[in-house]
Amino acid sequence: MTMFVVAGAGAAGLSAAYEIRRRGTDPIVVEAADRAGGKIGTDEQDGFLTERGPLALLDRTGDLARLCGELGLSRLYASSAAKERYVERDGTVYALPRGPGDFFRTRLLDGAEKLSLLAEPVRRRSPPDASVAHFFGRRLGKAGPFLGDAVQTGIYAGDPDSLEMASSFPQLFQLEQRHGSILRGLLAARGGKRTSLSSFRGGLRELVDALAKAVGPGLRLETRVLGIAKQGAGFRLQLEDRSGRGEMVADKLVIALPAPQAAEVLSGIAPRLAERLRALTAAPISLVHLAARTEDLGPMQRGFGVLRPGTPVVGALFPGALFPGRAPAGSVLISALVGGARHASVASRPDGELVELVRTELKMTAMPRLLRVVRWSHALPQYLRGHAGRIAEIEQLAAGYPGLELAGAFYRGVSVIDCLRDGARAASRLNP
Numbered sequence: 552m553t554m555f556v557v558a559g560a561g562a563a564g565l566s567a568a569y570e571i572r573r574r575g576t577d578p579i580v581v582e583a584a585d586r587a588g589g590k591i592g593t594d595e596q597d598g599f600l601t602e603r604g605p606l607a608l609l610d611r612t613g614d615l616a617r618l619c620g621e622l623g624l625s626r627l628y629a630s631s632a633a634k635e636r637y638v639e640r641d642g643t644v645y646a647l648p649r650g651p652g653d654f655f656r657t658r659l660l661d662g663a664e665k666l667s668l669l670a671e672p673v674r675r676r677s678p679p680d681a682s683v684a685h686f687f688g689r690r691l692g693k694a695g696p697f698l699g700d701a702v703q704t705g706i707y708a709g710d711p712d713s714l715e716m717a718s719s720f721p722q723l724f725q726l727e728q729r730h731g732s733i734l735r736g737l738l739a740a741r742g743g744k745r746t747s748l749s750s751f752r753g754g755l756r757e758l759v760d761a762l763a764k765a766v767g768p769g770l771r772l773e774t775r776v777l778g779i780a781k782q783g784a785g786f787r788l789q790l791e792d793r794s795g796r797g798e799m800v801a802d803k804l805v806i807a808l809p810a811p812q813a814a815e816v817l818s819g820i821a822p823r824l825a826e827r828l829r830a831l832t833a834a835p836i837s838l839v840h841l842a843a844r845t846e847d848l849g850p851m852q853r854g855f856g857v858l859r860p861g862t863p864v865v866g867a868l869f870p871g872a873l874f875p876g877r878a879p880a881g882s883v884l885i886s887a888l889v890g891g892a893r894h895a896s897v898a899s900r901p902d903g904e905l906v907e908l909v910r911t912e913l914k915m916t917a918m919p920r921l922l923r924v925v926r927w928s929h930a931l932p933q934y935l936r937g938h939a940g941r942i943a944e945i946e947q948l949a950a951g952y953p954g955l956e957l958a959g960a961f962y963r964g965v966s967v968i969d970c971l972r973d974g975a976r977a978a979s980r981l982n983p
């Protein structure tokens with residue numbers, strides 16, 4: 552029988568293993584941490600429900616609905632506050648425009664910026680390697696740099712001059728390429744299915760637990776892949792677990808590790824591939840969960856949360872506004888994202904300094920109580936200019952190792968749903 556091994560039990564690895572099992576073979580999944588889920592996880596503390604990474608999922612394709620149906624999970628849809636998003640510009644908080652008309656009413660943009668929006672439909676298409684800043688600057692004129700920065704901050708906490716538009720926002724880029732204008736593209740797509748953010752009553756951990764259960768007894772926690780060697784037509788993995796070092800043979804192997812770790816384990820067997828993987832980068836984020844009394848919140852506490860492009864506290868989210876059961880009555884849970892590509896070093900400050908920074912930046916009137924800091928040194932992959940070319944090269948080099956697939960957030964999409972899809976794709980390529 553063919554032996555399938557999946558390295559890494561984040562969204563991509565769990566999804567790969569689930570798909571392999573769905574196709575009739577029981578895989579082994581080796582995961583270094585003492586729990587499955589990778590960036591996804593939910594903690595409970597003093598009546599608060601905090602997420603370790605992602606807060607909510609946007610199911611544009613229906614993939615999540617199908618998976619939840621198979622796993623018997625019922626989703627919890629976000630309240631209407633999900634539509635109330637805010638953005639801070641020069642110290643003032645504004646509602647993010649929701650439709651084309653709002654762009655002309657908002658005080659977020661000045662007169663010249665609004666005027667320059669009018670030329671959007673007649674501006675030329677962007678080149679394939681355009682940066683996010685270039686794309687938005689070209690499309691939206693004077694308003695472009697700020698609006699583009701706001702859009703990317705919510706997903707990548709990156710540097711808009713460095714991110715590649717076509718890889719970072721493929722749908723928006725395609726809309727422009729197909730229709731010659733975002734506005735025309737949006738008008739053409741009018742009436743399409745609207746999607747809403749969702750999670751689960753017990754947080755996103757429910758998805759991980761259900762997938763881990765469905766993967767079955769082959770999930771081995773606290774088992775780290777140290778290296779990979781060739782063995783006949785397959786692979787030999789060097790592993791380390793609580794009892795020491797050992798080996799495992801795989802006919803087919805999905806590497807669903809963050810790119811830096813994938814590079815490390817592949818450096819012996821595939822040095823050129825490992826070198827290309829090392830070129831893929833991610834921004835650090837420290838997620839600071841704070842408890843505050845409702846009356847102590849400053850002017851920044853609005854709706855779903857506030858984006859703060861260009862600042863070290865890149866965003867502050869209020870999960871309790873979206874989903875019930877996230878905070879006890881009379882309290883507010885604030886989940887602040889600190890760091891990002893442009894303020895990477897700030898993410899590694901000690902807990903106390905992070906709390907003080909968030910309090911000052913959000914203009915809170917009283918000191919909030921720290922619930923937890925979750926630190927991710929490689930939180931959000933950055934699809935920098937040239938990303939599409941780098942991924943094509945990585946795919947070509949990986950094709951030189953039949954039976955090996957790479958999956959995860961560093962390659963073809965950073966959202967949880969992208970990673971689930973990428974894991975399933977890897978499994979189906981190995982077991983068509």
Ligand SMILES: Cc1cc2nc3c(=O)[nH]c(=O)nc-3n(C[C@H](O)[C@H](O)[C@H](O)COP(=O)(O)OP(=O)(O)OC[C@H]3O[C@@H](n4cnc5c(N)ncnc54)[C@H](O)[C@@H]3O)c2cc1C
Nearest residue numbers: 559561562563583589590604605606776930959960966967
């Ligand atoms: C703060 C934050 C907020 C986010 N918000 C959202 C959101 O709201 N919505 C959304 O859709 N997405 C969000 N994302 C993005 C999304 O959560 C991630 O991109 C996705 O979960 C990554 O999944 P993955 O499987 O690629 O990698 P990971 O989750 O990183 O999984 C990789 C796994 O490999 C394991 N591993 C590493 N090295 C080894 C080794 N040598 N041997 C064995 N195992 C190893 C790790 O322990 C880990 O479990 C957010 C991410 C962060 C960090």
